[in-house]
Amino acid sequence: MSCLYWVRLRLNGASEALTTIILANGLAEQTGARARANAAQHNSFEAFPFFAAAVLLALHFQVDAALLDSLCLVFVSARVLFFVAYLMDWANLRSLFWVIGYGVCIAIYLQML
Numbered sequence: 001m002s003c004l005y006w007v008r009l010r011l012n013g014a015s016e017a018l019t020t021i022i023l024a025n026g027l028a029e030q031t032g033a034r035a036r037a038n039a040a041q042h043n044s045f046e047a048f049p050f051f052a053a054a055v056l057l058a059l060h061f062q063v064d065a066a067l068l069d070s071l072c073l074v075f076v077s078a079r080v081l082f083f084v085a086y087l088m089d090w091a092n093l094r095s096l097f098w099v100i101g102y103g104v105c106i107a108i109y110l111q112m113l
Contacts, residue, residue: 063111
């Protein structure tokens, strides 16, 4: 069995275990603001690896520190505002803050060119 196949099996197993825990805790049955908070949290977990990889690569390629700090601040601010917009069910603002956050990640990647 290849290493990649083993990792994928392990991740699928972890995903199923997490789903079982979520169902056991009743998070899947939440409605309203609680359900939106849970969805926003999951979205943040999905956004973080893209951002973290961008920052680590930028540090490795010695991107200007002041610019990187500013972009990181904009990303974190956009994600906080995204979370608030998600909780308040403001779909248009939520989308705007999501685009700003991912745009910042792309801007960080472009600084390395």
